[in-house]
Amino acid sequence: MQIDEIAKWVEGLRAGFNSGKTRPLQWRRQQLEALIRMLEENADALIAALQADLGKPRPEAWAVDVQVIVNETREALRNLGKWNRPKSVSTPLMAQPGRSAIMRTPLGVVLIIAPWNYPVNLLLAPLVGALAAGNAVVLKPSELSAHTAGLLARLIPAYLDPDCVGLMEGGVPETTELLRQRFDHIFYTGNGRVGRVIMAAAVEHLTPVTLELGGKSPCYVHKDADITTSSRRMVWGKFFNAGQTCLAPDYCLIHEDVYDEMLEAMTNRIREFYGEDPSKSHSFARIINERHHHRLCELIKSGVPVTGGESDAESRYIAPTILTDVAEDSPVMQEEIFGPILPVFRVKSVREAAKFINSRPHPLGLYIFSGNRGVQDELLENTQSG
Ligand code: NAD
Numbered sequence: 001m002q003i004d005e006i007a008k009w010v011e012g013l014r015a016g017f018n019s020g021k022t023r024p025l026q027w028r029r030q031q032l033e034a035l036i037r038m039l040e041e042n043a044d045a046l047i048a049a050l051q052a053d054l055g056k057p058r059p060e061a062w063a064v065d066v067q068v069i070v071n072e073t074r075e076a077l078r079n080l081g082k083w084n085r086p087k088s089v090s091t092p093l094m095a096q097p098g099r100s101a102i103m104r105t106p107l108g109v110v111l112i113i114a115p116w117n118y119p120v121n122l123l124l125a126p127l128v129g130a131l132a133a134g135n136a137v138v139l140k141p142s143e144l145s146a147h148t149a150g151l152l153a154r155l156i157p158a159y160l161d162p163d164c165v166g167l168m169e170g171g172v173p174e175t176t177e178l179l180r181q182r183f184d185h186i187f188y189t190g191n192g193r194v195g196r197v198i199m200a201a202a203v204e205h206l207t208p209v210t211l212e213l214g215g216k217s218p219c220y221v222h223k224d225a226d227i228t229t230s231s232r233r234m235v236w237g238k239f240f241n242a243g244q245t246c247l248a249p250d251y252c253l254i255h256e257d258v259y260d261e262m263l264e265a266m267t268n269r270i271r272e273f274y275g276e277d278p279s280k281s282h283s284f285a286r287i288i289n290e291r292h293h294h295r296l297c298e299l300i301k302s303g304v305p306v307t308g309g310e311s312d313a314e315s316r317y318i319a320p321t322i323l324t325d326v327a328e329d330s331p332v333m334q335e336e337i338f339g340p341i342l343p344v345f346r347v348k349s350v351r352e353a354a355k356f357i358n359s360r361p362h363p364l365g366l367y368i369f370s371g372n373r374g375v376q377d378e379l380l381e382n383t384q385s386g
Helices: 003-018 025-041 043-054 058-084 121-132 146-159 172-180 192-203 227-243 256-274 290-300 350-358 373-382
Strands: 087-089 100-102 109-113 136-140 165-167 185-189 209-212 218-221 251-255 304-307 321-324 341-347 367-369
Touching: 003 109, 003 136, 003 165, 003 172, 025 043, 025 058, 025 121, 025 146, 043 058, 043 146, 058 121, 058 227, 109 121, 109 172, 121 136, 121 185, 136 172, 146 165, 172 192, 185 192, 192 209, 218 227, 218 350, 227 256, 227 341, 227 367, 251 256, 251 350, 256 304, 256 321, 256 341, 290 341, 341 350, 350 373, 367 373
Parallel strands: 109 136, 109 185, 136 165, 185 209, 218 251, 218 367, 251 341, 321 341
Antiparallel strands: 087 100, 304 321
């Protein structure tokens, strides 16, 4: 789409919404059922696109990008009637003898902007909610996951009602023009820098926004942790999608009593999951593009790899890497890593872990490995995350 066509295109979708077409539950049901058909009939093509963009292992691509959305859509179909029913509430004296209810009405035309790391899931999960609520929708996938974006640009108009649901491909210039239009809600998933751009654009029309952003999600491994289980979970969570997950463990604080044991166990788990040479594993993804590959190679220099550290620019490969001897103010501790690099730190107590975590902006997720309820509560009560 040309930039000067965008305003008219969004107006067309607004006309679709204003026609009242999206309001009946029947329309919403049809759209949700069509979405499931789209995912099921094109699962192989979607997985191939995800592999082309991110080298995603097939089970990861199928489970997280395709099947999760099928399940979510089924859930919306099951609850469509219940979610949209008016809810009776008590009537204040001033409005007596009237009756009061909370009505569930569609917002209008909503914009969904998604990132590249789970490019099907993060575009379509908000779409499910938007359709179930009877909105017209503009979808904007990330230009960085271009194979997936191109495929979805063909599939969406073939399965969903083009009068009310549209997908626009493009990068910053196209999105900037899109953001000049009036929307009734903007749902953005991505980084905080662009989140500010989105919010500033929304101010113009007083449009409410939902921002799903990132952060440095810490892990704390206490001295009583079951090291076998903890190391498996840590390695799985960190290296899934090669660390390009908003909720991936970013760095790991380990109690000094189990530090050596945990490091050794994680190293063994990496070998168990991805083999002696993870570059040959079918279970390990690749970095989205050259820029991020280069960025991550620079971050590895912040410490000493106890395992991993290898990279290959041509295939955008970075080995699952655990870094020790990392200074707290080094580059790898300044920004969300968003790649297969795990800095580890030795701490003396849960209190020290809390202090470390609280010395940085509050994270998206926080993971505690301890069977002791008192330790779990102490960390939860003394930190903020989410
Ligand atoms: P990205 O670079 O693909 O950007 C996201 C979207 O913003 C894209 O559609 C892109 O076209 C658009 N965009 C980029 N620059 C823009 C600009 N100047 N103006 C308008 N739009 C612009 O993806 P990303 O931001 O690198 O995604 C990774 C980030 O997303 C990480 O920080 C990650 O933690 C976060 N994330 C959060 C969640 C969550 O649910 N909280 C989920 C996944 C990813």
